Amino acid sequence: MEATVSKSLQLTTWNSSDYTVPTLNNSMRLYTRYEKNKSKRVNNMLNCNHLATIKPAIGHRTAGLKASCTSQNFPASLLKSETxxxxxxxxxxxxxEEIKPCLSGRCIYLVGMMGSGKTTIGQILSEVLDYSFFDSDKLIEQAAGGTAVxxxxxxxxxxYFRDNETEVLHKLSLMHRLVISTGGGAVVRPINWKYMHKGISVFIxxxxDALAQRLTAIGTASRPLLHHGSGDAYTQTFMRLSKLWExxxxxxxxxxxxxxxxxxxxxxxxGDVCSVNPTQIAIEALVKIEDYLKE
Known part of the structure; x- marks a missing residue:
């Protein structure tokens, strides 16, 4: 499925004596577009300033190679890995396919600490469920004129960020057939859970220690609650993550x-959780959701 979705919100501004601050209003309009083919299909959309097509990739992972080969001259380990x-x-x-009818169009909210892979897993789930995908942080950034978190x-x-995050989650909760990757701190406000409980929330x-390794490797400059100055990067990241976890x-x-x-x-x-790939996590998420729906 190619989910064509909006990634911007309309803003108004208010003036203080020092500077102009963008504030979110209620002009993020929601509407439903009906497509006619063999059956009437509903696509949930956000009114947008520009559109972006998300085409998540599934199953494209690098396989390790060994020296042993088959008669067709392909590395045996590669064939095994591809299998x-x-x-x-x-x-x-x-x-x-088993879980789609049970969902009844309910949204899926992915929650978890920063760097837990919510965006990648969300894109995979949206693809296989024929849902649209949204990253709440990206919506907030584009609402602020492209300003980074x-x-x-x-x-x-x-x-200010949390206020906008709550409003975005409120707007999205009025829709159906969405997979939403939330920011790591979205869970701290009880009102956000009120909106997320309209769908199904999945904690990744x-x-x-795995998060600290991952975030240290990619850098923390874009993580406002994690970015640190001098000192050992891994130690500083792990300590800050531990505080956020508490x-x-x-x-x-x-x-x-x-x-x-x-x-x-x-x-x-x-033995290593870093060996678990996003597809395996997505499968486990669907299994857990199915169990939850059967309760």
Whole structure:
């Protein structure tokens, strides 16, 4: 599915004595577009200033190569790895087809700490479920005229960002057939859970040490609650993540289901949670959602 979605919100401004601050109003209009083919299909859209087509890729992972080869001169390990990937994709497709009717169009909200892979997993889920995908942080950035989250924090403070985050979640909660990747701190406001509980919330639980390794490798400059100055990057990142976890861990328990990378790694018989790929996480998310819907 090619989900054509809006990525901008309309803004008004108010003037202070020092500077002009953009504020979100209620002009993010929601509407529904009906397409006619063999059956009437509903696509949820946001009124937009420009459109972007999201085409998530599934199953494109690099396979390690070994020296042994088959008679066709292909590395045996590559063939084995590609077989596993194909099997995973088939399982993902099968599970998504089983769960679609049970969802009844309900939105799926992905929550979890920064760097837990919510965006990548969300894109995979939206693809197989034929849903549209939104990243709440990206919507807020584009609502602020393309201002990055880190700069929004710096210019206007965390409270301003959280207010806009709540409004975005409110607007999205009025829609159907969406997969939404939320910011790591979206869980701290009870009002946000009121909106997310209109759908199904999925907590992507990744161990802090794995998150710290991942975030240190890619850098923390774009993470306003994580960016640090001097000192060992990994240690500083891990300590800050630990502090955020203390503040948020209880809130994450409000999620409808929990997807633990440690549990997935145990099932797969791998020792490192970093070996668990996004498709495997997406499959586990669908299994957990199915169990939740059966309760």
């Amino acid at each position: 596993f990937i194909a099997e995973e994709d088939l399982l993902l497709k099968k599970k998504s 880190a700069d929004i924090f710096k210019l206007h403070g965390e409270g 639980d990744v161990p802090l 503040e948020r861990s209880e809130a994450y328990t409000n999620a409808s289901v929990r997807v633990s990378l440690e549990c997935i790694a145990d099932k797969l018989g791998v």
